[in-house]
Amino acid sequence: MESTAARTAPAVIVAIDGPSGTGKSSTSKAVAAQLGLSYLDTGAQYRAITWWMVTNGIDVTDPAQIAAAAGKPEIVSGTDPSAPTITVDGTDVAGPIRTQEVTSKVSAVSAVPEVRARITELQRSIAAEAAQGIVVEGRDIGTTVLPDADLKIFLTASPEARAARRSGELKGADVNATREALIKRDAADSTRKTSPLAKADDAVEVDTSDLTLQQVIECVVTLVEEKRAAK
Numbered sequence: 001m002e003s004t005a006a007r008t009a010p011a012v013i014v015a016i017d018g019p020s021g022t023g024k025s026s027t028s029k030a031v032a033a034q035l036g037l038s039y040l041d042t043g044a045q046y047r048a049i050t051w052w053m054v055t056n057g058i059d060v061t062d063p064a065q066i067a068a069a070a071g072k073p074e075i076v077s078g079t080d081p082s083a084p085t086i087t088v089d090g091t092d093v094a095g096p097i098r099t100q101e102v103t104s105k106v107s108a109v110s111a112v113p114e115v116r117a118r119i120t121e122l123q124r125s126i127a128a129e130a131a132q133g134i135v136v137e138g139r140d141i142g143t144t145v146l147p148d149a150d151l152k153i154f155l156t157a158s159p160e161a162r163a164a165r166r167s168g169e170l171k172g173a174d175v176n177a178t179r180e181a182l183i184k185r186d187a188a189d190s191t192r193k194t195s196p197l198a199k200a201d202d203a204v205e206v207d208t209s210d211l212t213l214q215q216v217i218e219c220v221v222t223l224v225e226e227k228r229a230a231k
């Protein structure tokens with residue numbers, strides 16, 4: 001049964017953007033779970049379309065080929081923060097989208113305007129359907145996908161902190177190589193023409209370098225509760 005808090009709290013839309021390894025996914029999932037909101041990992045959607053391109057022999061160095069195929073795969077995201085899911089044409093791709101191959105190709109695929117238009121439309125419809133509200137994390141949520149979000153957060157962290165976190169996840173990965181790969185992907189994502197990685201003017205910036213994950217979660221929960229109270 002729905003709780004009284006969930007029934008009475010107004011729906012709230014939260015956009016969390018930032019570069020890789022700043023804590024977007026961990027923070028967004030925890031905040032959504034704690035506040036009874038839906039959760040959407042938009043990076044997983046770009047990874048899923050990239051996986052489909054690679055699997056179907058599309059040359060990802062050719063934007064025309066990517067653009068022509070952009071409408072073909074059907075991507076479905078499950079938005080329960082305690083068990084988020086991602087499928088492409090009915091296949092669970094949660095594992096395959098995290099491979100090194102997909103990670104190294106996702107920036108090229110996600111820079112193609114036809115890909116962004118398709119995925120942006122999907123993201124907006126998912127956000128519109130979230131009855132209690134949603135936490136959406138990515139690179140261009142506050143600037144482009146949901147410019148009217150109730151709360152926008154931009155997470156940052158030093159390249160050293162981000163590389164240490166990521167190489168901790170990828171067991172045995174070299175920290176320096178991870179750091180270089182992150183910097184390269186951030187540069188590609190920040191300099192593309194269509195909706196680059198950027199902080200919205202009205203976003204709250206949080207540097208997570210010296211904060212624990214729990215501190216970041218508490219900070220964002222407090223900001224969401226303040227917004228909800230003011231609605």
Ligand SMILES: Nc1ncnc2c1ncn2[C@@H]1O[C@H](COP(=O)(O)OP(=O)(O)O)[C@@H](O)[C@H]1O
Nearest residue numbers: 020021022023024025026165169208211212213
């Ligand atoms: N503030 C933090 N302090 C230490 N580790 C963190 C912090 N935030 C996230 N992490 C860890 O860093 C890794 C990357 O976090 P993630 O949420 O996937 O980042 P992003 O979604 O921005 O790429 C995860 O292993 C996560 O547990």
Ligand SMILES: Nc1ccn([C@@H]2O[C@H](COP(=O)(O)OP(=O)(O)O)[C@@H](O)[C@H]2O)c(=O)n1
Nearest residue numbers: 020021042043044046106107110138139140
């Ligand atoms: N809103 C978004 C989210 C991700 N992306 C792209 O998708 C890639 C993977 O995003 P991600 O959030 O899974 O990356 P990680 O930081 O988790 O490694 C990014 O490097 C961007 O190229 C994007 O272009 N726009």
